[in-house]
Amino acid sequence: MQTHKILFVASEAHPLMKTGGLGDVAGSLPVALKSLRQDVRLIIPAYRDVLARAGKLTLVNPALAGFSEPVRILEGKLPGSTLKVWLVDAPAWFDRPGNPYLGPDGKDWPDNAQRFALFANAVAAVARNQAGLDWQPDVVHCNDWQCGLIPALLAQDATRPATVFTIHNLAYQGLFPVSAFTDLNLPPALWSPEGLEFYGGLSFIKGGLVYADMLSTVSPNYAREILTPEYGCGLEGLLSHRAGRLMGILNGVDYHEWDPQRDALIAQPYSARDLSGKAANKAALQARVGLPVAPEIPVIGLIGRLVEQKGVDLLLASLPEVLQQPVQVVMLGSGEKRFEAAFTDLMAHHPQQLAVQIGFDEELAHLIESGADMFVMPSRFEPCGLNQIYSLRYGTVPIVRRTGGLSDTVVDATPDNLASGSATGVVFDEASAPALLAAFQRALVLYWQPLVWQQIIRASMRQDFSWRRSAKHYLELYEQAIAFRLSA
Ligand code: ADP
Numbered sequence: 001m002q003t004h005k006i007l008f009v010a011s012e013a014h015p016l017m018k019t020g021g022l023g024d025v026a027g028s029l030p031v032a033l034k035s036l037r038q039d040v041r042l043i044i045p046a047y048r049d050v051l052a053r054a055g056k057l058t059l060v061n062p063a064l065a066g067f068s069e070p071v072r073i074l075e076g077k078l079p080g081s082t083l084k085v086w087l088v089d090a091p092a093w094f095d096r097p098g099n100p101y102l103g104p105d106g107k108d109w110p111d112n113a114q115r116f117a118l119f120a121n122a123v124a125a126v127a128r129n130q131a132g133l134d135w136q137p138d139v140v141h142c143n144d145w146q147c148g149l150i151p152a153l154l155a156q157d158a159t160r161p162a163t164v165f166t167i168h169n170l171a172y173q174g175l176f177p178v179s180a181f182t183d184l185n186l187p188p189a190l191w192s193p194e195g196l197e198f199y200g201g202l203s204f205i206k207g208g209l210v211y212a213d214m215l216s217t218v219s220p221n222y223a224r225e226i227l228t229p230e231y232g233c234g235l236e237g238l239l240s241h242r243a244g245r246l247m248g249i250l251n252g253v254d255y256h257e258w259d260p261q262r263d264a265l266i267a268q269p270y271s272a273r274d275l276s277g278k279a280a281n282k283a284a285l286q287a288r289v290g291l292p293v294a295p296e297i298p299v300i301g302l303i304g305r306l307v308e309q310k311g312v313d314l315l316l317a318s319l320p321e322v323l324q325q326p327v328q329v330v331m332l333g334s335g336e337k338r339f340e341a342a343f344t345d346l347m348a349h350h351p352q353q354l355a356v357q358i359g360f361d362e363e364l365a366h367l368i369e370s371g372a373d374m375f376v377m378p379s380r381f382e383p384c385g386l387n388q389i390y391s392l393r394y395g396t397v398p399i400v401r402r403t404g405g406l407s408d409t410v411v412d413a414t415p416d417n418l419a420s421g422s423a424t425g426v427v428f429d430e431a432s433a434p435a436l437l438a439a440f441q442r443a444l445v446l447y448w449q450p451l452v453w454q455q456i457i458r459a460s461m462r463q464d465f466s467w468r469r470s471a472k473h474y475l476e477l478y479e480q481a482i483a484f485r486l487s488a
Contacts, residue, residue, distance in 0.1 A: 005039045007137035009123050011146035016050045021386045022168045028254040031081050032467035045094045046087035061132045088122045113180040120149035137161045139478045145174030145205040152207035162485035165208030167217040170233045174204030213481040215246045218384035219405030223248025251384040252467030258390045265366035272461035285371030289355035291328050298447045299328045301372030303365050306335030311378030317433035322440050323350050331356045369394040378436045382406045389465045395457040398425040399443050424460040
């Protein structure tokens with residue numbers, strides 16, 4: 001395998017910063033690429049929490065040239081690995097607490113366009129080896145709208161490296177008013193309907209979709225879906241035009257972090273061979289969230305952003321009926337205030353059955369994965385989804401909608417699939433509360449048949465979605481990008 005120099009760029013990377021699946025991917029894919037003997041560097045913004053978590057840092061560039069304000073580059077290691085990390089330290093833009101995209105009021109930071117344009121300009125300098133780091137990447141791998149301007153800026157440059165852009169969620173596009181384009185001093189050549197313009201405004205994500213040598217998204221099914229008006233978010237035309245450059249590569253998961261046999265954050269380890277520890281985790285979960293410790297009652301878990309994409313409105317509509325039965329539901333998430341309030345209110349009516357924790361809590365997330373019997377993801381769309389993959393490994397049977405990566409990873413418990421032993425979960429089609437309710441009923445019927453349930457659990461725990469295979473697909477993607485770059 002040839003060694004490439006890969007600059008991996010993201011706006012978050014676990015364990016330095018994580019708000020969702022992008023953070024998981026950016027914290028594990030570069031490490032997997034490194035273990036395939038690639039020369040990989042990760043670059044992210046130096047948010048306040050990142051600086052606090054990063055450990056030892058070295059100043060490698062005290063003042064990046066060409067910026068009107070101080071922009072420094074710090075170098076360290078991604079905690080828990082030997083991966084080299086560069087942090088773009090621009091205090092005026094990134095030295096802020098909490099969520100990297102939202103202010104304390106839960107709204108986007110008003111200067112997000114300036115923040116991620118500055119990040120893009122800094123990364124472009126590193127990608128051109130103009131940051132004094134003595135390292136010239138062959139490929140720059142950009143992720144989501146926060147990195148969208150990078151391929152566009154580099155496209156202007158005759159000696160640039162190849163660029164790859166990965167869509168983790170097409171619904172988040174980085175759209176700003178036209179005035180932002182002039183404020184940001186972007187090259188005028190980028191302003192056209194074939195460039196960064198989108199319905200009269202500035203679209204960051206188009207910078208990636210239009211200008212990157214190769215595109216990818218995080219599951220094969222979502223790669224097909226985004227070519228249609230239903231899932232394309234207005235970009236299906238552009239994506240169809242570039243479909244020959246688009247690959248769907250399923251996310252892997254980091255089984256060092258997410259495996260019940262060695263998970264340090266759960267009450268007791270367990271494996272497919274010996275499931276006894278799962279019962280201990282269930283009891284620990286019930287106790288932790290204040291529900292009755294009842295081994296026989298099925299526990300349904302949910303972790304995630306409380307937004308319409310995740311189908312939480314469907315859950316809200318079906319929960320009152322689900323809670324008529326002997327079940328417990330444990331939810332962890334944050335998001336739209338109306339959903340947070342509605343679930344908290346429902347909890348007050350069902351304190352013995354429903355536990356809702358609003359916020360972000362890595363430790364509780366692991367306990368839910370290990371202690372719940374089922375895990376629900378009724379998403380309207382789901383580019384890949386990670387929690388259903390974690391659930392499979394924890395023997396926590398996923399109940400998912402047939403969309404995006406959910407349908408690439410979960411095998412429905414149809415009579416045929418049960419007979420062949422391939423069933424790993426319950427999959428439903430329609431994005432409606434009755435369809436979700438029917439899926440819950442189907443899962444509960446299976447739960448009350450212990451032998452069948454055990455078979456599903458064992459089949460799900462055998463699934464392997466480790467990064468190694470996906471990382472090899474990314475190497476193919478990089479090689480194609482390099483080939484297109486050279487032939488251009
Ligand atoms: P998305 O990226 O759309 O939010 P994914 O399923 O791809 O959804 O990834 C979500 C990741 O973020 C998972 O690792 C999940 O466990 C984690 N996560 C989401 N919300 C929370 C939360 N409130 N507390 C802890 N972890 C969370």
